[in-house]
Amino acid sequence: xxxxxxxxPTEGLVKRDLTYCPGCTHGIIHKLVGEVLAEKGxxxxxxxxxxxxxxxxxxxxxNCDMQQAAHGRAPAVATGIKRVRPEAxxxxxxxxxxxxxxxxAEIVHAAHRGENVTVIFVNNAxxxxxxxxxxxTTLIDQKTTTSPMGRKKEDTGLPLRMSELLATIxxxxxxxxxxxxxxxxxxxxxxxxxxxxxxxxxxxxxxxxEFVSTCPVNWGIxxxxxxxWAVDHLIPYYPLGVYKDATEEATDEN
Amino acid sequence: xxxxxxxxxxxxALAAIKGGCDAFFGYPITPQNEIPEYLxxxxxxxxxxFVQAESEVAxxxxxxxxxxAGARVLTSSSSPGxxxxxxxxxxxxxAELPCVIISVMRGGPGLGGxxxxxxxxxxxxxxxxxxxxxxxxxxxxxxxETVDIVKQSFDxxxxxxxxxxxxxxxxxxxxxEPVEIDxxxxxxxxxxxxxxxxxxxxxxxxxxxIVSLHLDAYDLERHNLKLKAKYDEMIQNEQRYELxxxxxxxxxxxxxxxxxxxxxSAIAALKEEGINVGMIRPISIWPFPRxxxxxxxxxxxxxxxxxxxxxxxxxxxxxxxxxxLNVEFYGRAGGVVPETQEIVDAVKKIVxxxxx
Numbered sequence: 001x002x003x004x005x006x007x008x009p010t011e012g013l014v015k016r017d018l019t020y021c022p023g024c025t026h027g028i029i030h031k032l033v034g035e036v037l038a039e040k041g042x043x044x045x046x047x048x049x050x051x052x053x054x055x056x057x058x059x060x061x062x063n064c065d066m067q068q069a070a071h072g073r074a075p076a077v078a079t080g081i082k083r084v085r086p087e088a089x090x091x092x093x094x095x096x097x098x099x100x101x102x103x104x105a106e107i108v109h110a111a112h113r114g115e116n117v118t119v120i121f122v123n124n125a126x127x128x129x130x131x132x133x134x135x136x137t138t139l140i141d142q143k144t145t146t147s148p149m150g151r152k153k154e155d156t157g158l159p160l161r162m163s164e165l166l167a168t169i170x171x172x173x174x175x176x177x178x179x180x181x182x183x184x185x186x187x188x189x190x191x192x193x194x195x196x197x198x199x200x201x202x203x204x205x206x207x208x209x210e211f212v213s214t215c216p217v218n219w220g221i222x223x224x225x226x227x228x229w230a231v232d233h234l235i236p237y238y239p240l241g242v243y244k245d246a247t248e249e250a251t252d253e254n
Numbered sequence: 255x256x257x258x259x260x261x262x263x264x265x266x267a268l269a270a271i272k273g274g275c276d277a278f279f280g281y282p283i284t285p286q287n288e289i290p291e292y293l294x295x296x297x298x299x300x301x302x303x304f305v306q307a308e309s310e311v312a313x314x315x316x317x318x319x320x321x322x323a324g325a326r327v328l329t330s331s332s333s334p335g336x337x338x339x340x341x342x343x344x345x346x347x348x349a350e351l352p353c354v355i356i357s358v359m360r361g362g363p364g365l366g367g368x369x370x371x372x373x374x375x376x377x378x379x380x381x382x383x384x385x386x387x388x389x390x391x392x393x394x395x396x397x398x399e400t401v402d403i404v405k406q407s408f409d410x411x412x413x414x415x416x417x418x419x420x421x422x423x424x425x426x427x428x429x430x431e432p433v434e435i436d437x438x439x440x441x442x443x444x445x446x447x448x449x450x451x452x453x454x455x456x457x458x459x460x461x462x463x464i465v466s467l468h469l470d471a472y473d474l475e476r477h478n479l480k481l482k483a484k485y486d487e488m489i490q491n492e493q494r495y496e497l498x499x500x501x502x503x504x505x506x507x508x509x510x511x512x513x514x515x516x517x518x519s520a521i522a523a524l525k526e527e528g529i530n531v532g533m534i535r536p537i538s539i540w541p542f543p544r545x546x547x548x549x550x551x552x553x554x555x556x557x558x559x560x561x562x563x564x565x566x567x568x569x570x571x572x573x574x575x576x577x578x579l580n581v582e583f584y585g586r587a588g589g590v591v592p593e594t595q596e597i598v599d600a601v602k603k604i605v606x607x608x609x610x
Contacts, residue, residue, distance in 0.1 A: 044456025047323065059463045065451035067322045067464040070345050073315035076307065080319025080327070081452075083303045084277050088323070088453025106315070109308035 012038035014063045023216040023223020026054060026122065028180045029189075030061055033093070033120055036193045037064065040201075046089040047081050049074040051103070053095035054128040062093075072103025075110035078117040089200060091118040096137040097127040100160050107166070111206045114171035118196045119208035121162060124215040125234060132218030136160040139233060144218070159237060163210045167243040173205035173250050175243040179212040179235060181227045204250035212238050257432040262422065263288035265397050265433050266330070266356055269404035271296060272435060275354070276325040277303035279316035281335060284368045285424040286358035289330040310335040314342030321351040322464035324450030326408050330356035332424070333374050334365060337382060343417055344383025347481070348466030352411035354404070355389075355419040358427035361589035369589025370424035372511060375566035378421045379540040386478050388485045390418045390492060391540040393510040397431040399537070406439045410492070413442040414484055415449075421539065423562060425512045425591065488541055495543035496535040499525075502553050503532030505601050508571050509560040510536045512591060517560055520597035531601055539567065544574040554579060556604050560597055561585040580604075 009015065012034020020026040037043045046064040050056055052071035059066035065088075069077040074092035082090045099107050099121050110117065126144055127133040134144040134151055137159050141150040151159075163177045174196055178189035189211065196207035212234045214226040221229055260268070267289045270278070278297055280290045290306065297304040303320070307313035313329050320327045331339060336357045346353055357378060361371040378391050390410055394400040400422060407418040448458070455461040468474035499521055500506060509517040514535045521531045532554070534546045557579050559568040568583045575581055584600040586592045 045453045046455075047451050047453045049319070056467060059465060063461060065453055065455050065462050067319060067451050068349075068467055069318070070315060070341055073311070073318075073342070076312040076315035077319035077322070079305065079307075079312075080277070080279065080316035080321070081323045082319075083305060083316070084320040084325035084327075085323045085452050090453070105308055106312055109312065112308075113305075 010034040010038050012036070012043055012063055013061050016060065018061060019057050020054060021217045023214065023226055024054070025180050025211070025213045028186060029120065029122055029211050029213070030058065032186070032190045032193055033091070034062060036190060036197055037089070040194070040197060042089045042197065045087065046091065047085070049077050049081070049090070049092040051092060051094040051098040053098050055093050055095055055122065056129065058093050072098050072101070073106055074098070074103065075106040075115070075117070075119065079110055079113070079115050082115060082117050086116070089197065091120060093120045094122070095128065096121070096123040096125065097135045100136045100162050107162070108169065111166050111169045111172040111208070114173065114205040116200055116203055116205055118200050120193070121208055121210040122213045123162070123210055123238065124213040125159070126215050126218050128215050128218055132215070139237060161238060163208070163243040166208060171206060172208070172244055173246045174199045174207040175210070177210040177212065177238060177240050177243065179230065179240055181231050199247055204247050212240070257434045259430055259432050260397065261288060261430050262397050262400065262427045263358065264292045265401050265435070266404050266420075267292035267296070268435055269401040270328045270354065271300060273405040273408040274326050275302070275328045275408060277320045278328045279305045279307050279313040279320070280329050280331065281307050281310045281313050283332045283335040285360055285427050286330050286332045286356065288427070289356065310338035311342065314339040314346075317353050318342055318346055318349070318351060321346065321353045322349065322450065323452040324447040326412070327353045328356070329353070330358070332358045333360050333362050333371070333377070336374065336377060340382035343381065343389065344385055344387060345466050346417045347383070347387035347389065348385060349464050350415040350481075351417070351464065352415050353417050354407045354411055355417055356404070357419060357421045359421060359423045361587065367589045368424065370512060370562065370591060371587070371589050372423055372513065372562040373566070373587060374421065375539065375561070375563060378419055379542070379570070387481060388488070388540055390414065390416060390488055390538070391421060392418070392494070392537060393421045393539045394426070394537060395511050395514045395535065397426065397429070397433045398437070400426060401433050401435060402437060402439045409442040409444065412444050414488060416484065423512050492538055493541050493543040493545050494537035495546040496537065497546060497549060498533040498535060499530070500532035500550060500554070502530050502551070504529070504553055505531045505556045505558055505604055506550060506554050507531060507533045507558045507560055507597070508536070508567070509533060510539060510567065513560050513562055516592060516594055517597055519594040520601065523594060523598050524601055529601060529605055536567070542570040542574060547574040555608065556580040556582055558582045558584060558600060558604060560592065560600070562591060563587055
């Protein structure tokens with residue numbers, strides 16, 4: 001019988017075990033980003049930036065040059081790299097604690113300056129690595145280790161929607177929120193990543209793809225139910241879709 | 255080109271361009287604003303990178319990214335701004351990234367004031383960032399010395415793969431003096447930055463990572479010891495100082511930056527009154543020039559530290575002196591610069607007390 005290759009690991013990831021918890025969607029998102037970089041032939045000329053949080057170790061996984069940034073500062077580090085190496089493809093990989101809390105100034109101003117970089121934003125509505133504390137993205141009534149009675153808007157406000165927020169910034173070019181909860185959405189998410197890197201290749205400016213993600217361990221829900229919880233609770237508050245597409249207006253410098 | 259009359263901040267900015275600076279990332283703060291203002295025009299004109307960041311925090315992290323991509327990078331700020339940069343400086347040191355930082359010091363603590371001060375000696379030499387690390391730190395006294403050091407600092411940063419900080423007080427930043435910008439300075443033999451994560455993994459044949467994370471304690475200890483070996487080499491090779499009038503001196507002033515300039519006048523005034531006073535002028539403040547203290551003649555009985563602070567370098571003077579000579583201190587704070595007569599009086603008090 002003749003063998004046929006129907007699936008193989010992407011060249012975009014280093015061949016080693018991931019450090020993420022079972023059921024966490026970081027693995028799928030890593031694979032998609034790695035696949036897109038490899039398929040577009042960008043791996044050899046890319047620099048990724050690992051942020052602080054569960055994905056801090058991502059510099060061990062993406063098969064390209066990587067820099068590990070201080071908490072929240074990945075967009076500033078990306079700015080520094082891109083400005084001195086404009087020919088490189090530069091992307092950050094950040095969680096919601098990193099991007100939407102401590103790194104709010106850096107993400108807003110990278111978008112504001114229209115930095116020609118791509119941001120992969122993984123939003124699971126909780127701080128994962130530090131053990132499940134409340135994030136700005138935590139839903140109302142969601143229990144975390146620092147909101148044990150559930151998040152209350154009177155004390156902590158309402159969850160931040162980053163894609164919507166950044167869509168108000170004139171400098172941002174492409175913003176889309178996606179999910180990887182089923183194969184159809186995984187394929188759609190990959191297309192979004194492709195689009196974002198195309199925006200950068202065409203020098204059209206700042207792009208961010210936000211992923212609605214899961215955290216089975218810190219949510220205290222098993223992996224299957226976590227996927228369902230994300231669909232039932234996160235996606236209604238964080239609707240999927242394109243929040244900004246200014247690629248038509250963006251000057252193509254090529 | 256011969257000497258030109260320049261303002262301190264602009265001279266430092268031009269020196270950075272001459273030193274091969276590829277990129278500048280900064281944020282406005284008085285009294286260093288002429289540095290980014292000058293560079294916002296001249297760097298762009300030279301086809302180099304200038305970015306006004308959203309904060310000092312962002313600026314130092316842009317420095318991290320650009321330095322990690324192999325560029326020669328500069329940032330400048332002043333006291334409260336340097337405080338904000340300390341996190342990034344610790345990361346730069348941990349990841350062994352070269353860069354040059356200029357601090358034009360003003361009075362503190364807090365927002366403090368905008369007059370010249372040396373109240374950041376501890377901030378510069380001890381640092382506010384976490385972990386076992388050091389910066390190579392210089393504190394020049396004249397614009398010519400400042401310009402020469404800025405130019406050399408890019409080489410030194412690359413050579414040691416470590417941030418270099420140049421600390422001048424606001425007076426040096428704001429005053430004008432003739433400088434020869436193209437004066438030759440010593441150069442280091444440098445290796446190619448084959449460690450840089452710059453998006454050339456294809457050509458290089460391997461991927462590079464820039465990290466300061468070492469989760470295994472033994473691994474991190476090894477990294478700390480590697481850094482220490484580098485700091486030891488700096489202590490051995492980079493102590494810079496000037497000895498002034500120390501032969502036959504009975505009192506030796508220890509002063510740096512603007513304070514050393516005032517002390518020179520005091521030494522001349524005291525000489526006319528028959529009082530022989532010398533000076534150790536630290537040029538590097540980390541490593542502190544301990545070697546200088548071993549070169550004092552037996553005529554010296556007292557060291558007088560003079561600072562535009564309430565006594566920060568004085569701790570290093572005590573450590574270098576190690577209990578050998580009497581140590582006295584005179585300082586003014588908050589942006590007040592001690593005048594010549596105040597130092598003359600401080601010396602006379604010491605001499606009088608001794609002769610009683």
